[in-house]
Amino acid sequence: MSTPERAPAxxxxxxxxxxxxxxxKVELAAAxxxxxxxxxxxxxxxxxxxxxxxxxxxxxxxxxxxxxxxxHHLLHELLAAFSPFYASLRALGTADAGPANGxxxxxxxxxxxxxxxxxxDFESGVxxxxxxxxxxGRAAPRPDWGARIASLRREVEDQLREEQWSTAGLxxxxxxxxxxxxxxxxLADRELRRVVEHVQRLYTHxxxxxx
Numbered sequence: 001m002s003t004p005e006r007a008p009a010x011x012x013x014x015x016x017x018x019x020x021x022x023x024x025k026v027e028l029a030a031a032x033x034x035x036x037x038x039x040x041x042x043x044x045x046x047x048x049x050x051x052x053x054x055x056x057x058x059x060x061x062x063x064x065x066x067x068x069x070x071x072h073h074l075l076h077e078l079l080a081a082f083s084p085f086y087a088s089l090r091a092l093g094t095a096d097a098g099p100a101n102g103x104x105x106x107x108x109x110x111x112x113x114x115x116x117x118x119x120x121d122f123e124s125g126v127x128x129x130x131x132x133x134x135x136x137g138r139a140a141p142r143p144d145w146g147a148r149i150a151s152l153r154r155e156v157e158d159q160l161r162e163e164q165w166s167t168a169g170l171x172x173x174x175x176x177x178x179x180x181x182x183x184x185x186x187l188a189d190r191e192l193r194r195v196v197e198h199v200q201r202l203y204t205h206x207x208x209x210x211x
Contacts, residue, residue: 058202063128065195071129071145072188074119078149079181081111086174092167102160109160116153120146129191145184152177 041048085108092101123146156173159165 054202054206058199058206060128061195061199061202065192065199067126067129068188068192068195070122072185072192074115074122075145075181075185075188078112078115078119079178079185081115082174082178082181085109085112086178089167089171089174102162102165106157106160109156113153116146116150120150122146145180149177149180149184152180 041051085105088108089105152173156170156177159170159173
């Protein structure tokens with residue numbers, strides 16, 4: 001009986017190499033086109049100004065896209081780290097909320113601390129994105145996802161370090177933290193789609209007469 005043929009093990013790797021080569025070809029073509037465009041515009045101040053009028057907001061949108069994408073990633077990672085702790089806390093039910101359980105939960109909380117720190121570091125360097133002027137029915141401040149989540153983190157840790165703490169109270173805090181992460185994740189997702197739409201519209205207007 002003949003054995004079935006197997007697909008080459010390197011097929012996935014070959015595809016990745018092919019993608020890289022394709023991108024490099026596009027980048028080379030883009031560099032040539034940019035050089036030709038600079039030469040063509042070197043004597044046409046009006047056309048150059050009109051092109052910059054489009055490219056500058058496009059560059060700003062791309063910077064926003066990068067930061068919203070990073071925020072989305074960080075919040076997703078935080079929720080992934082928070083999920084086991086959240087499940088362990090809820091599994092306690094009516095168990096005694098004493099130092100032993102607190103120490104065990106704190107150990108499970110460590111990955112969450114790391115992700116909250118990463119979120120706060122990101123927020124401190126944000127340059128291109130902010131909450132909408134009106135958000136969730138109220139005036140929105142400058143981005144505060146890290147500060148808000150860090151505040152909830154401190155409340156959780158303060159309770160866990162106490163000799164006696166309320167399981168129900170800690171679950172309420174965990175619920176609030178989970179909701180805050182979900183809320184900001186939804187915001188980041190919505191803003192990502194909005195920025196992508198604006199970028200696509202600009203590219204359409206810019207390239208519409210050329211293609």
